[in-house]
Amino acid sequence: MNYKAFLVKYAEIGVKGNNRHIFEKALRDRILQKLSPLGDYHVVREQGRIFIECPDGYDYEDTVEALKHTFGVWGFSPVVVIEQMDWENLVESVCEYVGQCYENKNFTFKIEAKRGDKQYPITSPEICSKLGEALLKRFLDLRVDVHNPEKRITLEVRKRAYIYSETIKGSGGMPIGTAGSAMLLLSGGIDSPVAGYQIAKRGVVLNAVYFHAPPYTSERAKQKVVDLAKQLSKYTDTIRLYIVNFTKIQMEIYETCPHEQLTILMRRFMMRIAQIFAEKENCLGLVTGESIGQVASQTMHSLFATNAVCTMPVYRPLIGLDKEEIVVAAKKIGTYETSILPYEDCCTIFVAKHPVTHPNLSSIEKSELLLDEHIKELITEAVESTELIII
């Protein structure tokens, strides 16, 4: 089928009140941003929808992929464009469209006509009935059902005519950039990329921070995080990924504090450092992949103890999900395969055999007091030596 255009439908933006045009413009810009590496697409807003005209010789599959990865797109229909506007040709084109589009023609349908060009000699109701008739005559298995059709075949008559019927599902959500920015704590695991995806889907610009602990974590573990960020960036805008060398801080905690509290203490320092970069990037919150009770550091007690150091909101979109549900989501967004590569991320070597599961905040704070001024220097050093990768 020779599709020359796409019609984009959006759901949630449509119900915005006076701000609607801001969201529509953002969506148009985002679509253009995703498509521009593929060629010279023409993307316009008109009458509550976005219309994309494709350049000659464009790649259909690549275009569909790009649109599927654009938040704010509820769905989109590939459109056949007809230049020859005489009625006989329109009828023939619609028949040809149905002939090619549906192998099995045993379904009910309805023709919907939109006459943008009011000069066109045939009115919308006439278009519907005449086209319906022609299709029924051509394809004997077809049946009409105007109330509850299985397929709606639309013909729009403007300067040119457009035929479409199928809708490809998009990612939904809101266009990136219509909310604020957030800082994702990205590890090499399954959860955090999914958490980032969920937040970005609401229109949030995503940045990320990764805590690297060489030589306890390898270059490959870091590369894995970069790869995960790359996969995420297919949906988002550019991701600014901060790679913090966390080794010295970990070792200091390891040498000074009770081992069973290590993870909680580490997480508190990670949150503190993430906030430093979040502020630098004007973020309005942190994002983590935590889910209640998944591991010792994610019990409600542990989250309480970790959260105590945060001054900005921490968004935890996976908080109520089971691992299984997170895995399904990770597979859907394409991060799962990378996440399960066997490179150790957060050095298991530092994890106590029996970490606390019900940490007491005052006891954690007391342990932290053991770390004197030196830890501040280490944090400053870690922040200053942080590597920034723009993905």
Place this chain on the structure above:
Amino acid sequence: MEAYLDNAATTKVFSRAAQKMLQMMQKDYGNPSSLHKKGVEAEQQLKETREIIARSLKVLPKEIIFTSGGTEANNLAIIGTAMANRRAGNHIITSCFEHASVHQPFLYLKEQGFDVDFVSVDSNGHIDLNQLISLIRDDTILVSIVYVNNEIGAIQNIESLVHSVKSINKNIVFHTDAVQAYGKLKIFPNKEGIDLLSVSGHKIHGPKGSGFLYIREKSKIKPQILGGGQQEGIRSGTENVPAIVGLKEAVLEYFTDHEKKIMKLYECKQRLIEQLLQIEGVVVHAISSDVQTAPHIVSVGFEGISRSEVLLHMLEEQGVFVSSGSACSSNHPGISSSLMAISVDKKFLNSTLRFSFSLETTVEEIDYAVAVLKEVLPKARRFTRH
């Protein structure tokens, strides 16, 4: 300073080889099968390479088949021999001490209905000869034993193994994976009675993607890659001329003053072992005074280390590059099979590093590596989970 001591994984390509390869890619880029001049020139290069390799082994040029490397040579040798001799018998033997590119083809043949036996090794990594003899049956068609083990450097006495096998049944085909042995030892297939011998180019300063299989004249091999019938139909596919020429240059250089070069490797090894053994809680696997191991491999166990990878990265931070187990098996988490095969003390299974040398390894590099090791070892031990 940098000390690259992971030469059993791969070596740096000799400059003269790299230069010649560039020339073959951009200037003399003909297809050896083409009828015109450019083709003839490329074919001439292949011929010259065969001759040079043949000379290094004292065999005939036509007994050399170029492959994409050691893995393909092993696959061709093992699967090709088994399939070609299926009517003569259904039993094949290898050791539990082989590289994956030998081990996996044997497992594949087992799936295909062959009877497979694995012979074990002693604590020096030497094949248990009595067991090998006892495993041989009337329908045994192939024995494949690695020449030099890639993880600990144990050398097999191939000549005596071949002799024992062939004195029972002279028709048994003997293959040896010589990827870690070629260039490091003096090997002469005719004298030792080897029928098939696999070599990889990038272990001897040649390029990756180069290698060959020595196939004794009249050995039956069923081709594993079918196509245009290049290389007498044994290995179809346009020959990788740049890689083959790179291999030629590497072999030329490697085998000039060959004996001196081997001695130099042994000197490196000696120097490293002497210094290592002075460090508390360090052992060198598979060395005993009466047994020679490969000149370029030293396998070292560290007490008080729970994961050798951490030590590896600590060394790497200061420019010392080594390997944990063998690079090929490090991709698969799990415990080194060679160390298990020689019954190394359990505490070393996860705390062993391999140091390996090349012709370009210097004394300074070795001394530097030891100095760095002495510095990071206490730190690594302190932060080990107990």
